[in-house]
Amino acid sequence: MGKTLAEKILCRASGRPDAHSGVIVQVEPDAILTHDHQGPMTIREFGKFGDIELSHPERIHVFMDHRTPSQTEVAATNHKIMREFCREHGITHVNDVGTGICHDLLAEQAMVKPGEVVVGTDSHTVTIGGLGVFGTGVGSSEMAALWARGTVWFKIPSTIKVVLKGSIHPPINGKDIALALLKILNTDGATYKAMEFHGEGARALSIGNRLTLCNMCLEMGAKTAIFPVDDVIRAYYAEHGITDIEALQPDEDAVYEREIHIDLDVLPALVALPDSPGKVAEAALVRQERRRIDQALIGTCTNGRINDLREAAAVLKGKKVHESVRMLIVPATRQVLKQCLDEGLLEIFLNANAMVGVPACGPCGAYGMGAVAADEVCITTGSRNFIARLGSPKGIIYLGSPATVAASAVAGYVTDYAEDQ
Amino acid sequence: MIQKSLTGTAWKFGAEIDTGQIIPGKYIPLTDPMELASHVFEGIRPDFRSCIHHGDIIVAERNFGCGSSREHAPKAIRFAGISAVIADSFARIFYRNSLNLGLLPIAIPGISKKIAEGDQVEILPLEGVVKNLTTQEKFTFEPYEPFILEMIEHGGIIEHTKFLLNSVKL
CATH class of the missing domain: 3.30.499.10 (Aconitase, domain 3)
Structure with missing residues (x-):
């Protein structure tokens, strides 16, 4: 056998x-x-x-x-x-x-x-x-x-x-x-x-x-x-x-x-809804609810690599993060951070008013950064959105791809990248 | 030492209680088990720690202990005085960590509907039996592998490893 x-x-x-x-x-x-x-x-x-x-x-x-x-x-x-x-x-x-x-x-x-x-x-x-x-x-x-x-x-x-x-x-x-x-x-x-x-x-x-x-x-x-x-x-x-x-x-x-x-070939952008990675919906459908967000996070061992940050930069280029959203981008390693510098991605992120952090697990579980207060809504490229993952047990967390998180950061609500271009 | 019988009061929890809900990430830099126990379930059930008695039992729905591999979670539960967790199902690493610490993880699909908060529960670990003493219902689970029982008998993986290291020396 x-x-x-x-x-x-x-x-x-x-x-x-x-x-x-x-x-x-x-x-x-x-x-x-x-x-x-x-x-x-x-x-x-x-x-x-x-x-x-x-x-x-x-x-x-x-x-x-x-x-x-x-x-x-x-x-x-x-x-x-x-x-x-x-x-x-x-x-x-x-x-x-x-x-x-x-x-x-x-x-x-x-x-x-x-x-x-x-x-x-x-x-x-x-x-x-x-x-x-x-x-x-x-x-x-x-x-x-x-x-x-x-x-x-x-x-x-x-x-x-x-x-x-x-x-x-x-x-x-x-x-x-x-x-x-x-x-x-x-x-x-x-x-x-x-x-x-x-x-x-x-x-x-x-x-x-x-x-x-x-x-x-x-x-x-x-x-x-x-x-x-x-x-x-x-x-x-x-x-x-x-x-x-x-x-x-x-x-x-x-x-x-x-x-x-x-x-x-037919895979759409997807998001995980609060409070479980298993509650999956199409980002384009969630977009219709205009679910406002307070924070957008890109990074972690799930999505902090150079290919991820390039995809985020492609969305953020020439745009600004929505005024009511705080956005944090944390490259996964020092080498990825250097690549962001060499390829001009850091400039795109900073021009979009995003924050850029030191390579670390950081925003995955609000380790020293990326926490949410009660009733605040966050969309993250991290792997988990269980209750209390990012600080307050009353925080509301969505999961998505780097492009989906970047598009949401610009729009101010959870959205599908393709829909908003 | 494995007790032949454990009896305690049931505390109910829902589905997908991840290790971050058991012990919030902000406490992971801590390593003292009693300190960890003082924060068990703090975020989602702040009164839990002060209400439980030594030997009480947690009964939960599916996928208990999913998420991070942090041993802090079963350690916080164990050192808070809980003797066993019975759940519809467990996440893999939590189940393994629990065995390593001597906190008995018992998986019985559907059990969460058969035990209510406050019910008296008896566990016969060697026989693979759980009894709801309040309703007089009896359930069975697959007994642990012999080498797992030996490890628990020694007091967990650390004591078991000490035993193995000493056996090599002899």
Whole structure:
């Protein structure tokens, strides 16, 4: 019986070639990720083991991205604790304050390769599936145990096959594809499962859009989401000087739990309505309600990459953010910020009266920026709009693509990009 | 140690209670479990912390604990004195984190309609049984894997890992 990509990767990583979905295996992750939100608790738990060494310090990547730039004394102290821990325990992959968001840096600097397994103390570790990597999240105590022993258990998941037909037409974004899937799967339709992307529409997607799509699969409950290696992924790694890509592929006769088909040629701009990523509607329909907004946010590990910011800039060029809206744009990494500078996007953003922030997770969960007051309405490119995600439990949050958020910022209400041009 | 039987009062929660509603993002820089517990459900149910008794049980609708991987969420619940969460379904990472901390996550589809706020609930973890003592209804759930039970028996993943590290030394 054939195997899915998730089965193949976990079989390799566990040294159990005969395993299949449903089997529990011990896996040695190729890369291990933590950051300043879960890292301090991981260090606290690791301390309970006494004076022991990390099993594989060279596999550990540490990021300071959630509470940056050091927002409070507690945040600064946490960063200090992390730096000291890394120094003492021989962790050299340290991405300090200002470098950017962990998932973006992992991809941008090709820190991991297709077919590898990445385990992180972050739910959005699935993002890296856009590069053919098996990424998944765990909690701090489990991470402490992984630091100590180098292995972690997983039940090999069954897989949902997603077949994308046609191609998206900019500024339709990977975010819109993800929202289309959320409309079908809701916020738990992929719980415990892997998602695997196929079809000419998948192969035509840019790396940026693939990362966005895999990122949002977590919001459907997925354990992981992966693109099989293709020419786009090979070309991406070749640009980074990496040519020895292990091309694990799912078998032709792999068994999938479910197959979902989406026609990208007719995919409209979508938004998630308050208070769940699973409440999806067409932006053009929501536009008719003229739902006024107070804040527009662009950034986060979902939509803070250069392709996203180019799409936002295309909408904002020569326009002004509506006078009753505050707009914040936060590039995901220092490199993306530099690219914005080089390509003239910063000028477009500032001329439109948008604010531009330092690379960080920032507005995703109102980490030091982007909070809303009671009854205020926000539209964001982030991944979640659950109650209280951005400060007040009475805040009202919509999710959309960079172009949809930018168009809404200009209009002053939730709107479809295409309709307002 | 796994108790053979746990009994407590049920507190009801709705669907899609994400980890940010369990413990708001602003408290994530904190690592002290008791401090976290003092803010449990603060945003959506500010009176919860002061009303609960040790050993009480949360009963929720679908997809409990979705969202962020923050272990702070099950930790805040556990250290507030809650012994178990019974839900129609759980998000993956929350379920896993709960097991690692010794907060029993019990998934029984439809259970949220069978237990009301204030009902007395008994859980028999080893047998995979939940009883609503108020209505005398009985429900079953799939028992935990043996290695999970062993981990809970040791007191969670940290104590279990200590045991494994020491076994290697011996």
